Amino acid sequence: MIKFPDDFAWGAATSGPQSEGNFHKPNQNVFDYWFEKKPDDFYDGVGPDEASNFYNDYQKDIPLMAKAGIKALRTSIQWTRLIKNLDTGEVDPDGAEFYNNVINCLIENGIEPYINLFHFDLPIQLYQEFSGWESKHVTDLFADYAEKCFELFGDRVKNWFTFNEPKVILDGEYLYQFHYPLKVDGPASVQVAYNLNLASAKAIKRFRAWKAANNSDAKIGTILNLTPAYPASNDPEDVKAAKFATMWDDNMFLDPAVLGHFPEELVQILDDAGVLFQSTPEELKLIADNTVDVLGVNFYHPERVQRPSVSPKSLQDWMPDIYFDNYEMPGRVMNVDKGWEIYPQTLYDIAINIRDNYKNIPWFVSENGMGVSREERFMKDGVIQDDYRINFIHDHLVQLHKGIEAGSNCHGYFVWTAIDCWSWKNAYRNRYGLIRDDIHTQTKTLKKSGQWYAKISADNGF
Ligand code: BGP
16 A cells, blocks of 8 residues: 555645636736637637636535545635735725635635635736736736735635746747737746746745744745656757756746756856846845745646757747757657646656755645546546546556655645636636536536545545
């Protein structure tokens, strides 16, 4: 039997914009705005308006999550729901009441709230007025909003997170056009990466001040999607390409968050290319002084990399992928629906990397899961028979356990996701939940994986 540490958190993750639905929300985020303008950009023309109706259903949904063995839920507060006036920071009383109710309901059901402050959902107004994360002013507005959250909910929330997957903001919004504003601007993506690190550090600084004044024992962290790049061969050119990909994809956020500084080699490359971010010594000190207590790691698939096929383009066209090409490893195991490789061993490699190179900081798997389309195919007697998901989670947990046995300081595993939820451009194409949501009737039922998860959570292993 594989046993996890006694205090191991068996959790699940979701986010405000993907679960709540837009009921009574005073402001629009970039996705709400984009959907209103171009609904056809979204799978089946389905937007975030209803999502999984958590806003109306949380009192039913949360006990169901408890039934699936979920003892900690990571979700996010929506900036556009909590803050009514984005210029003055005035709180919306309905928004505050909703999050108070959700947090209380989680605690009453024995579920520890893990609260994240930003899950891709920039208020559109801040994009229109200030160009969003391109602006340092927005980093101050974010810190103001974060502080409001600590004040309102900090008496009960012990685990806070500043951002979910900041790297995806670069990819989606500034490089590969899958999130609004759908720009292609490599140099801007470098500044945005820096500003997101700065925003996180500013929020952490406010948190520490709030914590000291309130005698709190809460912790704060950030959530990164780590996709360590494996080189196609031992050839130095492939190894160099993989090294750059890991620095760009992972270390640009991981190093400042945990070590307090940007990777020197990456800074040099960006400087040589003439695209280094604008920084000040005061900001760099702020980042150095405000590293995280804990790290959340989202993991879905590894990255396979080889040397770039074309020589670097002119500086005007600077894009991070001029230094590497992605490559599909022959014989790889695939999740065909998602187009993602399945390679659980990476979780072990991540565990060892954190142990050896990142101060063995406390961390947890903040997302891991399997998205499958048309899951009704697997319905039998009203229950989705998702053995593929059980196998996926099982195999990742085996590798994670190996990492813990080797001394890595991992204290939890959160499945993406609790209840099938709306996914950005993909809407409901791929389902990830331990609990099925019939979106036509908003009926929610445990899948076979939910029943299995309840057992491993109760047994603290399998
Ligand atoms: C992560 C996000 C989640 C979730 C998940 C699944 O990157 O943090 O919000 O959506 O990926 O990916 P997708 O929904 O694109 O299938």
